[in-house]
Amino acid sequence: MSDLIPIQEVIEINPRVQELGEQGFIIDPDKLDEYLKDFKNRKTTLPNKDYWKDKRALITGISGFAGSYLAEQLLDLGCEVHGTIRRHAVPMYENIEQIRGKTFLHEADITSAERIFEIFDEIRPNAVFHLAAESFVPTSFREPARVAHNNIIGTIKLFEAARRFGADLESIQVACSSEQYGLVDPKEVPVIEDLKKNPFRPRSVYGISKCATEQIAWLYHNSYGVPSIITRGFNHEGPRRGIQFVTSVVHRQIVEILDNKRDKIVIGNPNAIRDFTHVKDTVNAYVILSEKKRYGEPFNICSGKGITIANYVKLAKKIFNINVDVFVDPNRMRPSEVPLLIGRNDKIFNETGWKPVRSIVDIIKQGVEYFQ
Template structure:
């Protein structure tokens, strides 16, 4: 099986490539900058660029990871968010349709699409109405509708997820757990004296990225085309709880300071994944404990800071 990962040099793309390699896929990447011989230069805003990649790789399956994934950046630059997440997806689907519409395509959505949920306990399955409350979430809703449209109108093999928060080694700063872990590592090395944090009261479903990419592989292998699958741990954690766990792993006293710039214009109090559809149809279950994931992330940033010295 020949797989193409757009945005392969990103956080999730790298982990997905490792997952596919372990399961005997022939893996190729496409990214705005080609960094190795198996990664081709590709701009998803340029259909000719996408066409060139498809002609060279001739993939059986495409995992579409390229896009803008930061909620915070979607507020500061909504135009770029929609260009990459919506126009980029249209370009990819149009090119696939003309090249070979038998190619399997996985489009990655987000739990942010649920937005201001109305279910009392915050636990959402795929039938909960979408109420996006950020530019990023709106762009992902549009991407999902495009996927459904191309599936129904052209018979394309398009698989869809709404993925909840995923964390792990290699995730960049700008997301809450990497920000906290890197902040602790900097304090340990006396590069900072204060850990700056945003809203600690919200509850989110966090899952190790290795579990997430295993789900992505299984969805294209065993899932139904045109169907949306929630992908998440099924456990909801208060941000304060995870910060406390990371601080407990630190090697020194950590002073906390609330930073208003890290507060989002819109924050949903609680959301938790119901992954029953994914589990019942495909047999996927999360396997990695949150404590191991947090320790891996903290150790990763400790190594990064040591390498910078």
């Protein structure tokens, strides 16, 4: 802990970020009422239960963070829900413990063509949601080959199954990522889906793997008519988020402070800016886009507003009325950082009516309550 640096020594003042704040794209903890006012009485498009009733849905990675919420929503809509799980992912089963008797679970390695073909042939799904992936960016720095293999080869095997056994398939949604944008020119923020204006510059093997994933979905749609739905998800957060992700790192420390078990908060890069969306809003976007059959083109799934990690911590402290010092641990820094990621959600709103209806305050409160 001797390497810890007081956060005030690391904070950077970025003129472009100040400009984005003046334009309303940055969340300021000291101007929270202004931000929350936009959420008052906000409405979003909801799925059509008549469309989803009795549909056979397959979720790869059902026991994961987003997969578990998606399963709950599809069950509420009347779907027959199937999901793939990995044997060594047993600790993750707690995410779906409350729905295990209501879903059909299929043990599978997503990179095994034989097993994926068997599952497709057995289920003949109407809708597929491909969420299985190695999604923690730092893992791709430690184990790049494994992350690339799992994310890219797994997607190819899934789309081959869709091509061969997809007679009943109406949609196959692929969870791509804002990490594809990578090192964005600050002048290009907030980013849109047009690669002429916002080209991909991924800064991790994870980001590269998601670029490949998107291209696979596009290729199979344009070459074979596979009904691909492409979503570029920005950071989605909430209860059940893995303990290694920054929001959960903060939430757990808040709980320990409230329990008088620690006297400081420690984070990585405080200057990184991220666009956080509640996971329930994110999976609702997956369902809406699949229902409305927006094939073969990408959609940003984001809130349209960013916040520095430093201000995320500041806001969490404010919400829970705690006063402790914050430190930066250099060992938590990525070898190659994405400093600024904020998206525009105009496209999905204009085409479907989707908007996030939960605020960053909801994310923080519910995230802390989960660890309590």
